[in-house]
Amino acid sequence: MYRRHTPPTTPPGGGRDAYAAIQAESYDEQAGTAKETTTDTGGGQDLTTIGNGDWALYRGVDFGTAGPATQFRGRVAGGAAGGVSGLVEVRLDSRTSAPVGSFAVASTGGWQSWKTVPANITGVTGKHDVYLTFTSGQPADYVNLNWFDFGH
Numbered sequence: 001m002y003r004r005h006t007p008p009t010t011p012p013g014g015g016r017d018a019y020a021a022i023q024a025e026s027y028d029e030q031a032g033t034a035k036e037t038t039t040d041t042g043g044g045q046d047l048t049t050i051g052n053g054d055w056a057l058y059r060g061v062d063f064g065t066a067g068p069a070t071q072f073r074g075r076v077a078g079g080a081a082g083g084v085s086g087l088v089e090v091r092l093d094s095r096t097s098a099p100v101g102s103f104a105v106a107s108t109g110g111w112q113s114w115k116t117v118p119a120n121i122t123g124v125t126g127k128h129d130v131y132l133t134f135t136s137g138q139p140a141d142y143v144n145l146n147w148f149d150f151g152h
Contacts, residue, residue, distance in 0.1 A: 016059075017062060024046060034049045040075065061129070072103070074119075074145060076146070078108045089135060
């Protein structure tokens with residue numbers, strides 16, 4: 001007898017290492033972003049068309065128990081007009097929870113002109129769903145994101 005298989009409604013939790021580069025395009029869910037080919041070192045894809053209110057979810061990021069993560073780095077590029085900038089915020093387990101850290105991004109000289117931006121975060125241990133949220137006072141897109149990671 002044929003039995004219909006019903007796929008799970010949510011993908012199984014990931015096993016992402018917080019201390020290794022997490023490719024931005026490897027999100028589990030997102031809103032408002034798109035993928036494109038990057039010219040950054042290592043090639044691959046980046047997230048693009050990121051503006052105010054957009055977000056991306058990375059399930060099951062493991063921060064371990066040896067000591068809290070206190071640093072966040074993002075590999076970003078921006079080609080928005082002067083005066084257009086915004087924040088890349090890190091939130092844990094809910095898109096509406098308070099950010100544990102963030103950094104500001106303005107133009108880096110072009111949409112494929114990459115730089116790594118560091119930020120401090122509140123100490124994090126254990127396994128969490130990581131939401132990157134993007135906040136700006138302007139409606140224009142302001143950042144591309146290639147990868148991010150965390151550190152002690």
